[in-house]
Amino acid sequence: MYYVTLRCTARCAMCDVWRGADAPGYREQTLAEVQANLHALPRLGVRLIDFTGGEPLLFAHILDALRCARQMGMRTTLTTNCALYPDLAEELCGLVQHLQFSCEAADAAAHDAVRGPGSHARVLESMACARRLGQRFNLVATITDAALAQLDTLLAFAAAQRTVLALNPCFASAHQAGLSAAGARVLMRAARHPWAVADHAALALIADGGNQCARPVCRAGRATMTITPDNQIVAPCLHHEQQRVPIAGDLAHAWRTTQEVAARAGTYEVCRGCTLYCYMRASLYRRYPLRTLRSLTKYCMTRLRRGSA
Numbered sequence: 001m002y003y004v005t006l007r008c009t010a011r012c013a014m015c016d017v018w019r020g021a022d023a024p025g026y027r028e029q030t031l032a033e034v035q036a037n038l039h040a041l042p043r044l045g046v047r048l049i050d051f052t053g054g055e056p057l058l059f060a061h062i063l064d065a066l067r068c069a070r071q072m073g074m075r076t077t078l079t080t081n082c083a084l085y086p087d088l089a090e091e092l093c094g095l096v097q098h099l100q101f102s103c104e105a106a107d108a109a110a111h112d113a114v115r116g117p118g119s120h121a122r123v124l125e126s127m128a129c130a131r132r133l134g135q136r137f138n139l140v141a142t143i144t145d146a147a148l149a150q151l152d153t154l155l156a157f158a159a160a161q162r163t164v165l166a167l168n169p170c171f172a173s174a175h176q177a178g179l180s181a182a183g184a185r186v187l188m189r190a191a192r193h194p195w196a197v198a199d200h201a202a203l204a205l206i207a208d209g210g211n212q213c214a215r216p217v218c219r220a221g222r223a224t225m226t227i228t229p230d231n232q233i234v235a236p237c238l239h240h241e242q243q244r245v246p247i248a249g250d251l252a253h254a255w256r257t258t259q260e261v262a263a264r265a266g267t268y269e270v271c272r273g274c275t276l277y278c279y280m281r282a283s284l285y286r287r288y289p290l291r292t293l294r295s296l297t298k299y300c301m302t303r304l305r306r307g308s309a
């Protein structure tokens with residue numbers, strides 16, 4: 001998880017991240033810092049980088065960072081709210097293996113109520129740009145219990161657009177209740193839709209009550225590394241960090257320094273019942289191997305559909 005920025009073009013009420021950009025002393029990495037980290041990551045066994053935020057396309061060096069990651073042979077993933085994508089689409093083309101356009105509702109008014117005026121139109125424009133360029137993408141929606149009411153129309157929208165829709169469960173934050181166990185079961189059924197994909201392991205975890213401290217499933221900080229915009233590693237995860245180590249030109253040293261704290265991921269009091277999917281998705285296969293396999297199979301088959309570009 002490479003947090004290149006905490007800034008965002010939107011101010012979604014349920015989101016904690018953009019608020020961090022107002023903190024005193026907030027800064028973002030220089031190009032030299034990003035390049036040094038990207039050169040060090042493969043030696044630490046990192047194969048996939050999720051350039052995230054905030055809105056990652058706001059980061060001044062995002063194109064250079066993606067180019068460098070590709071030159072280093074790493075896979076890249078990026079999720080954008082689409083506000084800036086149409087302007088950068090040509091330069092981004094081919095740099096992101098797994099590009100996701102965030103779409104909260106099929107209905108423009110409902111989507112814009114979350115993301116801001118005109119944002120749904122930018123999703124449609126982004127889809128058109130990506131298709132014109134032959135850039136692969138899928139839509140992604142963050143599903144709360146309240147959003148389940150909109151699910152059928154969202155799935156119909158994905159089908160009409162002939163575009164894969166990833167259904168990501170919302171996790172609990174200070175500003176938002178996470179998807180409930182009952183909601184997770186509804187989402188499992190919804191994910192049978194031919195244009196929908198979901199991580200059934202993540203949904204099973206929610207249905208099972210989340211991470212259990214006595215038998216943790218989370219391996220944040222070991223299976224995943226989290227780099228902050230101001231060039232530090234946090235462990236075990238950004239949302240409930242226990243340790244923060246400046247990289248200062250030596251990513252490997254900073255990484256090793258966090259491993260004692262990371263080894264206790266999933267056992268801290270804040271970890272009780274946690275469903276923070278982004279940090280756990282790399283470790284859920286250990287607890288839910290068949291569900292992981294099922295999700296991956298559906299994902300690969302659905303991505304091959306015509307129109308998903």
Ligand code: SF4
Nearest residue numbers: 008010012015054081
């Ligand atoms: S678009 Fe995403 S990152 Fe930006 S405020 Fe909304 S949820 Fe947060």
Ligand code: SF4
Nearest residue numbers: 218236237271274276
């Ligand atoms: S269980 Fe949740 S809070 Fe605990 S380390 Fe993992 S992601 Fe962070």
